[in-house]
Amino acid sequence: MKNLITLAIVFLLCLSPLTFAGKIYKWTDSEGNTHYGERPPSQQATQVKVPKSPARTSTSPPVNQQDATNKLLDAFARERKDKKDAANKAAAEKERRDKNCSRAKRHVISLKLGGRQYEITDQGERRFLSDADIQTRLVEAQKIADKWCQ
Numbered sequence: 001m002k003n004l005i006t007l008a009i010v011f012l013l014c015l016s017p018l019t020f021a022g023k024i025y026k027w028t029d030s031e032g033n034t035h036y037g038e039r040p041p042s043q044q045a046t047q048v049k050v051p052k053s054p055a056r057t058s059t060s061p062p063v064n065q066q067d068a069t070n071k072l073l074d075a076f077a078r079e080r081k082d083k084k085d086a087a088n089k090a091a092a093e094k095e096r097r098d099k100n101c102s103r104a105k106r107h108v109i110s111l112k113l114g115g116r117q118y119e120i121t122d123q124g125e126r127r128f129l130s131d132a133d134i135q136t137r138l139v140e141a142q143k144i145a146d147k148w149c150q
Contacts, residue, residue, distance in 0.1 A: 002033060002034065003034070004075055004076060004079050006034060006035075006036055008072050008075075009036060010024075010036065010048070011068075011072070023038065023047050024036055024037070024038065024047070024048045025037055025038070025039070025040040025045040025046065025047055025048065026045065026046055026047075026048045027040060027041060027044055027045035027046070028044070036048065097148055100148040101145065101148040101149040104141065104144045104145035104147075104148050104149065105145050105149065107141045107144075107145070108138065108141045108142055108145050111134060111137055111138040111141055112138065116128055117129045117133075117134050117137075
């Protein structure tokens with residue numbers, strides 16, 4: 001959003017007849033945000049070269065301010081939608097990771113509780129696990145829990 005705003009500001013400055021009046025500087029603050037202005041706050045600021053707009057000829061159509069505004073608003077809307085989609089996707093991924101983490105932790109706990117553990121065979125019969133089988137499954141379950149619960 002900030003990049004789009006700065007792009008819009010630079011775009012509007014290019015269209016303005018006052019662009020020849022001063023220099024434009026670009027700098028990044030301590031939080032990583034990019035800023036533009038007429039006066040640099042520090043020596044780290046770099047001057048931005050703003051190209052002059054070409055002279056109008058009788059064959060070139062005049063720039064419609066309403067069209068430019070609509071394009072800018074559309075760009076803002078697209079950026080908001082993209083951010084919202086990214087946030088929704090991140091929330092869904094976090095929910096999936098939390099659910100898998102919870103399942104993996106429950107599986108580790110059930111293996112650590114002890115007692116007789118079994119699995120169901122293809123024939124539908126119970127096969128009781130040996131202590132070695134339980135330890136092997138516990139190690140595998142702990143790896144899976146570590147993966148999902150990072």
